[in-house]
Amino acid sequence: MLISIVAPCYNEEEVIERFHEEVQKVAEELLPLGHDMEFVYVDDGSRDRTLTLLEHLADLDPRVRYVSFSRNFGKEAALLAGLRHAAGDCVVVMDADLQHPPELIRRMVDLRGQGYDQVIARRTRNGDRITRTLTARLYYRLINRLVDVELVDGGGDFRLLSRRAVDAVLALTEYNRFSKGLFAWVGFPGTTFEYENAVREHGRSSWSFRSLLNYGLDGLLSFNNRPLRAALYLGMGLLLCAGLYTAWIVGAALVNGVQTPGYVTIITAVTALAGVQMVMLGVIGEYTGRIYYEAKRRPHFLVKATNVERSEERAQRGTTKDLIP
Incomplete structure (x- = not known):
């Protein structure tokens, strides 16, 4: 089984090489079990040396695929690009800042072997400020009363998707995307396990209160009237x-x-x-x-640089839809 690791990156020059080392270790553990791995990095218009480091990683490791946007299009566009360029039998979506522990990939793959199409890592809120915890719980309680799908409190983008789940998500071509809701909307058998979120090692999160508020409103308006x-x-x-x-x-x-x-x-x-x-x-x-x-009907993103070949198979799945000619 080929496993694709999809990791959106935005100004991650301080941690991207360390992240790749960690996922490489997981790949070495899974190789004797018959699982190969590819790494799909999406540079969301970073202003630092992230793209340079991704090009260097691609030179060192032939399993590395990278896509770099012409500007910052947002995490939702980066997730979409990563899924389009992933060729694996299953796809693990995770952040490149090491707050999503790479060692949990092994557990996801084991659960995938039990027949689940979605394996969701649900983070606990241990260590969060009480105001943030209460606000998040209130938001999820409210939104689950309003939207047409059920969102899991603490269930983010860190998850494993089977190929048919990935293809189902890619078939949803709307411009205003809310991935948590889209993952829930496509359904398929899924399971959830809990983990403790790791502390960000370098830099600061790009998620401000305003961006979180807008993201929450997107979730509220995207799946109901x-x-x-x-x-x-x-x-x-x-x-x-x-x-x-x-x-x-x-x-x-x-x-x-x-x-x-x-x-x-x-x-x-x-x-x-x-x-x-x-x-x-x-x-x-x-x-x-x-x-x-x-x-x-504008494209979700425009690509400035990539080392992903435009094969006919990926073109049929929409992989090269938004590439610059």
Whole structure:
């Protein structure tokens, strides 16, 4: 069985060689069991020496494949590129910063041998700040009530996918991608095991609070239309409240005569309704914006450099779809 390791990279010059050493050790352990391995690195427009080091690794190890983007297109595009260029019978997706322990690949392969198409490494939240833990749990509880698929708290991109699971994910060609949801949407038999996340050895994570918030909103909007349905329900509720309030005002005027309405009440009602309208317009705008990007049909990424050959087999799977001619 050929196992493809797909690792997106962004400014990982301090750790990429160490990462490759670790996955090489795993490859040597699996070789006597009849498993070969290839390494697919996707340079997501790094500004440091990441691409230079990947080219050096490719010269030293013929199993190394690398793809370098023309600019930073984001991790979702990098994951898509890695899956398109992976030729393995199964694919292990992981980060190149060593926070995903490479020694767990052996356990994933063993579970794959039991017939699972997806083997998901679910990290515990031991050592995380309590505020981050509570926020994450609240988010997953909320999103699982809203979206059409079930997302596992702590289940990220670190997972093994069988070839048919990979092909199913690649068949989903939408521009706005949320891989956690896509992996859950394709289904197939899967299993989960827990691990403790390793501490990042070098550099800082590129995930800021703002990027995490946007990523969470992507997950919320990509797999359901409930926010739009909520806008409809809220509008109907406000219309009902307005009708009841109007009836109450008319009834009070008939019984007690006309009274001058309070200034504070009017200002509060107008401000609240304006805020609700802006929120609803924002929700509609988010969905409209996604339709706008989908309608453009731009490629998910553009490749600046690669050592992956454009074979007919990969072309049929869409591997070279986004390469620059």
